[in-house]
Structure formats: C-alpha cells, structure tokens
Amino acid sequence: MSNADTLRQLHQEHLSNYNNQEQQAIELMGLLNKLYNEQDVQVTLFGETLGTTSVGQILALHQKVALRDHGAKSIDIADTLAMVKVIAESKDIQAARIDVGQLIANDTDVQAALKSVNNAGAVNGATDVVLYGFGRIGRILTRLLLSQASSAKGLQLKAIVVRPAAAGDLAKRISLLERDSIHGRFLGGISIDDDNNGMVINGRFVQVIYAKDPSEIDYNAYGIDNALVIDNTGIWKDEAGLGKHLQSTGVKKVLLTAPAGGDIKNVVYGVNNNTIGDDTIVSAASCTTNAITPTLNVLNDEYGIENGHVETIHSFTNDQNLVDNYHKADRRGRSAVMNMVITSTGAAKAVGKALPELSGKLTGNAIRVPTPNVSLAILNLNLKTAPKSADALNEFLRKMANSSTWQSQIAYTDSTEAVSTDFVGTTHVGIIDAQATILTDNHAIVYIWYDNEVGYSTQVLRLATQMAGISYTQIPA
Structure with missing residues (x-):
C-alpha cells in the first residue's frame, strides 16, 4: 500500500470515528434535555455543564476534559452516553446534579450510586429573578440564565431594570446582548417585543422596566412576585441603599454583584455560603x-x-x-x-x-x-x-x-x-x-x-440559586 493510500485510509478512519461520535452526541443531547426538563437533573463533566445545544461543544468538551489522574486519556463519549442512559432510566431521581466525569474517573457503579440516593419526589420550585442593571455583568448573567434548556423550575429571569432612556433604547439593549466584542454572538434567538416593552430570548419573554429608583417599582404589576433582585449597578452598597429594593412590591431578597459595606455579608460560594441563613441582602463580593x-x-x-x-x-x-x-x-x-x-x-x-x-x-x-x-x-x-x-x-x-x-x-x-x-x-x-x-x-x-x-457570574448564579431556596442532590456527594 502506497503512502498516499495509507493516508487516505487514515483520513477515512478518523472521519468515520468522528461521525460515529456525532451520532452519539445527538443521542446524548436528547437524553440531557429530557432529564433537565422532566426531572430537573443536570449532568456535568468534571464540573462543566454538558450543553444541550451543540454537538461540537459536547465533543470538544470530551476532548478537553481528561481523566486527569490517568494521564492524557480523554473520556470517550460512548462511556458518557452509556452512563446517562442508566441515569435516564432511573425515574425516581429528581432535582440532582450528577457529575459523570467523577463517576467515570472513580469507576463508580452508577446504578448503586443512584439507588443510595433517597430523593424521590424532591422538587424545586420556580423563583422569579430581576436583573437591576444591564451592563457587562447583567448581560453575562442573562446569557448564562437563558442559554440553558427551558425549564419551569429554578431561576426564572422575568425582568431587567434600566434607567429611563430615549426612544430606541430597547433595540440598543438587545443588540448589546446579541453581539459582544469579547464573548462573541449570543448562540440563541433574540427578538424585540415593542408592544409589551420586552425581549423574547430563546422563547422566553423578559420584561424591560425603566425606573429611576428601586422603591418606585411595583413588580406585581408585571406578574412578578417574591423575586430575587440581582443588583449589578454598583450604585448602592449598603443596607440603606440596597434596602430600597425590598420596599418594592414583589421583592423578597437582594443579591449585590460587588463588595458590600456595613453588616452585609460578603459571600464567596463554596467557601462561606453556609453563613447566609435568612439574610435578605447578600453581597457576592468581587x-x-x-x-x-x-x-x-x-x-x-x-x-x-x-x-x-x-x-x-x-x-x-x-x-x-x-x-x-x-x-x-x-x-x-x-x-x-x-x-x-x-x-x-x-x-x-x-x-x-x-x-x-x-x-x-x-x-x-x-x-x-x-x-x-x-x-x-x-x-x-x-x-x-x-x-x-x-x-x-x-x-x-x-x-x-x-x-x-x-x-x-x-x-x-x-x-x-x-x-x-x-x-x-x-x-x-x-x-x-x-x-x-x-x-x-x-x-x-x-x-x-x-x-x-463569566467566571464571576457563574459564582453569582450559584449564590442566587441558594438564596432562592433551590437545592440539588449532588452525585457523587
């Protein structure tokens, strides 16, 4: 066999292998969507969420994330697919975060791991979320919240509050969300709803509210209640200023995306988030x-x-x-x-x-x-x-x-x-x-x-999830 024939054969083998992986990724995406929508179960690979919108992203993540204690060997998508099939067959698992990377790396019997969890009937409700401010962090939070598969549970972005502006402001806001010089185009559908002064992002309506002061807003008038307000303006950093949000009708808690002063707790998720308790105003630090x-x-x-x-x-x-x-x-x-x-x-x-x-x-x-x-x-x-x-x-x-x-x-x-x-x-x-x-x-x-x-915004959302009273069974613990 000539060198050219050998290279052609090698090319064909690689292409055939990749096509097979693509088909497995498509099947995996269907299972991941079903688990997320029906059982509030999200699957991760060493802490990184397995996306449900892109075959290429799923395959790239498998190549990127190695079994780090086992040299440079990458996790085979076939192993992930087989494990997720087992998880999907377990209908009793609800409201869970399952890391298949850790399970595979530690040769865990996934069926035994699932049987050891007693969370049948565990259900997380929906929490209305309002983003107060729509700058760099506000837009990144919007992308992260609405890039996930749609669900009736968990954090639900209902409104964005900005200062009163001239005509054409809404279109400008949408353009900034859709196009970003650093993070690229938003991978989803965004349209404007002029009649209701809002945006439709990946099929979800988000109200845009214009206000000069937090205390003047009646969120109930927009169908929003018991909301968590994430203030990313940085204008108010003490209890007196941030407390204005709690004077609004329909607000239950406030999360600041900047260091706070006074007695407000500055919380780093994973380190001291166990100190929050019943606090209604919390800072996510810097x-x-x-x-x-x-x-x-x-x-x-x-x-x-x-x-x-x-x-x-x-x-x-x-x-x-x-x-x-x-x-x-x-x-x-x-x-x-x-x-x-x-x-x-x-x-x-x-x-x-x-x-x-x-x-x-x-x-x-x-x-x-x-x-x-x-x-x-x-x-x-x-x-x-x-x-x-x-x-x-x-x-x-x-x-x-x-x-x-x-x-x-x-x-x-x-x-x-x-x-x-x-x-x-x-x-x-x-x-x-x-x-x-x-x-x-x-x-x-x-x-x-x-x-x-982005790194900071993921921490903000972890903290927001806890403040909303949303919790998940972690597998492995």
Whole structure:
C-alpha cells in the first residue's frame, strides 16, 4: 500500500470515528434535555455543564476534559452516553446534579450510586429573578440564565431594570446582548417585543422596566412576585441603599454583584455560603475575591498561611477613561487602553470576611492593564509548613482542582503556552497556572487566571440559586 493510500485510509478512519461520535452526541443531547426538563437533573463533566445545544461543544468538551489522574486519556463519549442512559432510566431521581466525569474517573457503579440516593419526589420550585442593571455583568448573567434548556423550575429571569432612556433604547439593549466584542454572538434567538416593552430570548419573554429608583417599582404589576433582585449597578452598597429594593412590591431578597459595606455579608460560594441563613441582602463580593479565596482556602487548610500579598493584574473596566480626562479617582483618569494603571483593590481585605482566619494577614494592590477581559492574581504567601517542592505544591493544587468539592471553583493548567485570551468564557472561578508556581522554602508564589466576567457570574448564579431556596442532590456527594 502506497503512502498516499495509507493516508487516505487514515483520513477515512478518523472521519468515520468522528461521525460515529456525532451520532452519539445527538443521542446524548436528547437524553440531557429530557432529564433537565422532566426531572430537573443536570449532568456535568468534571464540573462543566454538558450543553444541550451543540454537538461540537459536547465533543470538544470530551476532548478537553481528561481523566486527569490517568494521564492524557480523554473520556470517550460512548462511556458518557452509556452512563446517562442508566441515569435516564432511573425515574425516581429528581432535582440532582450528577457529575459523570467523577463517576467515570472513580469507576463508580452508577446504578448503586443512584439507588443510595433517597430523593424521590424532591422538587424545586420556580423563583422569579430581576436583573437591576444591564451592563457587562447583567448581560453575562442573562446569557448564562437563558442559554440553558427551558425549564419551569429554578431561576426564572422575568425582568431587567434600566434607567429611563430615549426612544430606541430597547433595540440598543438587545443588540448589546446579541453581539459582544469579547464573548462573541449570543448562540440563541433574540427578538424585540415593542408592544409589551420586552425581549423574547430563546422563547422566553423578559420584561424591560425603566425606573429611576428601586422603591418606585411595583413588580406585581408585571406578574412578578417574591423575586430575587440581582443588583449589578454598583450604585448602592449598603443596607440603606440596597434596602430600597425590598420596599418594592414583589421583592423578597437582594443579591449585590460587588463588595458590600456595613453588616452585609460578603459571600464567596463554596467557601462561606453556609453563613447566609435568612439574610435578605447578600453581597457576592468581587470577581477577584471569588477567584483567589478558594485557592487560599485549600492552601491555608493544607499548609497554613502566615501572611502574604495579593497583586492583581486586572483588565480595564468601564469606569476608566478611554482617553485622558477627569476622573474622581487617582490615576483612573488616564487612558485605559494606553496605560498600566496602579490602583487599590479591596480583594485582599475582603478575603478575611469570607475566611476569618486570614483576616489582617493579606495586603493587596491592583494594576489595570490594556486588555478588556481576563485577569491574573498573584498570591505571594509565607506558609507555616513548607511544601517539599514546587512540584509537590502543584500536585496538591491539581488534586484540589480535580476533586468533586472544588472542581467548580478551582481549575488547573500546566500548559507552557497559556495566555489570557485562552481563558475567555471559562466558567471556573480561578485557574492555577502551574508553570508559573515558585517555591523558596516556605515562600510560595501562585498565579491564578480568571475571567472576571463569566467566571464571576457563574459564582453569582450559584449564590442566587441558594438564596432562592433551590437545592440539588449532588452525585457523587
């Protein structure tokens, strides 16, 4: 057989194999949709949601997510399909989040795992959600909420509140949601409903409400009640200001997407979300606090942290100027797209609110740089117990990233080619860059990438889910 014939045969084998995988992905999508709609069961692969809208995305995720404790072997979609078929046959499982990646990696008997769960009849209700503000975070939250398969349960986006504006505002808002310079086009259908002043996004109507002040809105008039308001304007950060939302008719709780002051709890999901209780106003802290606190948590638990410094190399934000102009804050009046700008950050101090044992032990600063998204946090730490080596420290962090406990908050890369744009759109809160880890005796320097828009927004929605009283059985626990 000639070399050309061999290559043609190889090409045909690869194509045939991929076509077979495509058919399996199509079958898998049908099962995933059915599980989500009928039983409120969502299937993940090492913490990443298996999408139900794209064959290519499902196959790419299987190639991307390796059985990390088993070399570079990727999970075969056939194994995932076989496991999801077993899950779909179990009609008693309701309101669950099942990670097939962890089940496969640990050779778990899925039938035994499902039988051990007693949640027959478990049902989550629907909670009305209002987004107050429609900037970067507001639009990312909208994308995340409405990219999922439609369901009558869980978080239901019912309205978006913005300031009164001139004619044509609604069309502008829709265009900004549909087209994004960083995250690309929205993969779904969006249309305008002029008659009812709203948007129809993937078949779901979302009311647009114009208001100057939260307390003046009667949400009941729009068919909204007991709502969770997610305030992403950053205008109000204390109880007096955020309490205006609770004066509105139809609002039950408020979640702020920024650090809060006073007695309002600053919560990092996965770290101190068990402290919420019956609080009606909660802060989701900042993107940087969410990115670094999980890693600081596991490092403190394993080695102990004496003290340290956090430096964030942060993408510029909308409050900076494109060109030099007046700004009330120091240095931020200088052009964001031409300068690195040293500024303050409250992230290090805020860590102490989520992890009281680190209160007062960390200092912090930030450098705003001319990139529009994805930031980098550098943890400069003095540890109580010195790891044996940088490799040992990285191995510990890799295991934490692969654990079912931390896989949604912590990710890990050892690529020698990773750069910031590689992490645009990642739903993990912080990605440890193993190649950059430095260890000298008990002095460790750890680098953490984070998409300061999408990664943070996934944490906000996890917190919103808890505040809404929505809970899921986790398999494996």
